[in-house]
Amino acid sequence: MAETKSNWKPEWKRDIVYLHVFPRAMAKCIPNISPFAMKLEMWLRMNEIPYQIVDHMGFSSKSQTPFIMFNEDEIPDSNFIIEYLSKHFKKDPYPGINVEQQAVGRSFLKMVEENTAWSIFWYRYVEHMQEYMEYIKFQVPEEMQEKVGAGLSSSVKDRAWKHGIGRHSNEEIYKIGSDDIRAISAYLGKKKYFLGETPSLIDCTLFGFLVQIIFVPLDFPMKVVIQEECSNVLDYINRLKTEFWPHWDDQQL
Numbered sequence: 001m002a003e004t005k006s007n008w009k010p011e012w013k014r015d016i017v018y019l020h021v022f023p024r025a026m027a028k029c030i031p032n033i034s035p036f037a038m039k040l041e042m043w044l045r046m047n048e049i050p051y052q053i054v055d056h057m058g059f060s061s062k063s064q065t066p067f068i069m070f071n072e073d074e075i076p077d078s079n080f081i082i083e084y085l086s087k088h089f090k091k092d093p094y095p096g097i098n099v100e101q102q103a104v105g106r107s108f109l110k111m112v113e114e115n116t117a118w119s120i121f122w123y124r125y126v127e128h129m130q131e132y133m134e135y136i137k138f139q140v141p142e143e144m145q146e147k148v149g150a151g152l153s154s155s156v157k158d159r160a161w162k163h164g165i166g167r168h169s170n171e172e173i174y175k176i177g178s179d180d181i182r183a184i185s186a187y188l189g190k191k192k193y194f195l196g197e198t199p200s201l202i203d204c205t206l207f208g209f210l211v212q213i214i215f216v217p218l219d220f221p222m223k224v225v226i227q228e229e230c231s232n233v234l235d236y237i238n239r240l241k242t243e244f245w246p247h248w249d250d251q252q253l
């Protein structure tokens with residue numbers, strides 16, 4: 001159900017971002033099962049924008065999560081939220097980074113969000129939903145868990161078919177995801193951040209999606225590629241985690 005101004009709570013303050021995301025308690029190994037929510041929270045942290053997490057099972061007016069409530073308005077979609085908050089708080093998603101490099105950032109962002117993402121969703125929701133259920137908990141009574149899981153699995157399968165990726169074999173889908181990881185690794189090289197010495201939006205995006213592979217104990221074929229061929233990607237994600245999520249390991253998130 002879409003959020004409206006009537007959902008604004010009187011105790012909420014101006015210029016604080018109320019970040020509506022699936023409840024933290026749903027994910028057992030990472031702060032959020034939504035890579036888009038992880039990316040957005042990472043960006044808020046990187047830019048020191050004041051925010052509060054609102055555990056929320058609902059969706060935005062665009063029927064997706066995450067969204068924010070900000071100064072009485074609902075703003076949906078992680079990319080539009082970042083654009084909006086960048087203007088409001090005078091932040092640059094690519095600080096000091098030239099337009100050519102920004103174009104590289106945008107291309108990788110779109111690759112990960114529109115392409116790599118499907119290989120992750122296919123593995124955990126379509127091919128291994130039963131196993132993935134050990135690492136997530138829906139906010140419904142115990143006896144409903146299975147049914148909700150099955151519903152989510154078939155809805156992702158249906159959307160993957162409509163997207164086009166769902167027409168490929170499992171092996172082909174994971175090859176697509178794995179080749180994306182190899183491209184990320186090749187471009188990252190030995191750099192500290194993806195575009196050099198300065199952290200930017202693309203680091204938030206890569207972090208949001210790659211933690212879903214690295215820190216969830218499922219045997220994603222893309223994880224094997226990271227572990228066996230792309231140690232620079234593993235080091236990079238661990239560096240970002242240490243820098244921006246210092247309390248990740250003790251769950252003081």
Ligand SMILES: N[C@@H](CCC(=O)N[C@@H](CS)C(=O)NCC(=O)O)C(=O)O
Pocket residue numbers: 033034035036063064065066076077078079
């Ligand atoms: N473009 C959106 C994508 C968000 C998205 O796909 N969120 C997923 C959860 S990870 C969702 O809400 N899925 C439900 C749906 O699309 O119907 C953004 O950047 O926020």
